[in-house]
Amino acid sequence: MTNPTNPTYRILSLGAGVQSTTLLALSAEGSLPRIDYAIFADTGWEPKGVYEHLERIEREIAEPAGIPILRVATGNIRNDALDPKHRFASMPLYILNKDGRPGMTRRQCTGEYKIKPIKKQVRDILGHPYPQRIPKGVFVEQWVGISRDEFHRAKDADVAYMHNRHPLIVDMDWSRADCTAYLQSRGLADTPKSSCLGCPFHGNQQWRNIRDHSPEEWADVVAFDAAIRAGNAPANASGNPLLGQAFLHRSRVPLDQAPIDHITAREWAQRQAALDTKAPGEPLKELEDGVTDGCSPWTCRGDEPQHGQDDFGLTA
Ligand code: SF4
Numbered sequence: 001m002t003n004p005t006n007p008t009y010r011i012l013s014l015g016a017g018v019q020s021t022t023l024l025a026l027s028a029e030g031s032l033p034r035i036d037y038a039i040f041a042d043t044g045w046e047p048k049g050v051y052e053h054l055e056r057i058e059r060e061i062a063e064p065a066g067i068p069i070l071r072v073a074t075g076n077i078r079n080d081a082l083d084p085k086h087r088f089a090s091m092p093l094y095i096l097n098k099d100g101r102p103g104m105t106r107r108q109c110t111g112e113y114k115i116k117p118i119k120k121q122v123r124d125i126l127g128h129p130y131p132q133r134i135p136k137g138v139f140v141e142q143w144v145g146i147s148r149d150e151f152h153r154a155k156d157a158d159v160a161y162m163h164n165r166h167p168l169i170v171d172m173d174w175s176r177a178d179c180t181a182y183l184q185s186r187g188l189a190d191t192p193k194s195s196c197l198g199c200p201f202h203g204n205q206q207w208r209n210i211r212d213h214s215p216e217e218w219a220d221v222v223a224f225d226a227a228i229r230a231g232n233a234p235a236n237a238s239g240n241p242l243l244g245q246a247f248l249h250r251s252r253v254p255l256d257q258a259p260i261d262h263i264t265a266r267e268w269a270q271r272q273a274a275l276d277t278k279a280p281g282e283p284l285k286e287l288e289d290g291v292t293d294g295c296s297p298w299t300c301r302g303d304e305p306q307h308g309q310d311d312f313g314l315t316a
Pocket of ligand 1: 102194
């Protein structure tokens, strides 16, 4: 009989960024309990450096320790946005409405391209694919890479068959800097941030990094930015065109002209106005660095769990 306090499997949600790479390495070397699987949700549009890093940690860390890395996907976020025939879960694009008001499109991509395929894989691992009912007490312990400095982002999963655990906080009491130092000591100082190449949550530093070090990827994101100006292709094809213009950069300026080399006077002024009114403003650090740990499926900004719903948005 299944013990309701013991997980059937222990898995790692592997984004291949700093924190989740740290967890994989700590488990592989025995400093933390052994995980049964690491799951990487591939949106199809990660930077080249992330795919290279993933292959390296698989070869050098996971395989020698006998930890399978499972790659899961529901599509290719870039291609799907530009394919009029494909249903598309929208990215958080910056909008300039016809009357000049700024807005943002609703972010559905994390749920669609990351959370959904991970849940599907977990159900398969547990031997109860959708829509089978998962017996009470059958669950995975899912490790999520959140460090001490980000404890406020720790959340539980929204389904009974996944229990989130945050070993960097509860077992290690490590900050992101501790993780970075640890990775450095293991020859992994160049661990990248993981997120889609053209994620609108990038800070200026990430955009500059692509522009200055990867001309092909820069051309790719600039072309994508231009291609989504009138909205995504599936929405336009279905008769729901965007009533304005869409941009990847928060300045709502075409990416190849956007102010990514400095914080603009307007951004300083907006920040000051937010401080004056005690409104939640965007910290200047975030303008430069973007979302702290890229787009982790279980901590992604704004993605509140849909309690009472199962993997496919249906009521459990
Ligand atoms: S990295 Fe950005 S674009 Fe990609 S899934 Fe996450 S929020 Fe969406």
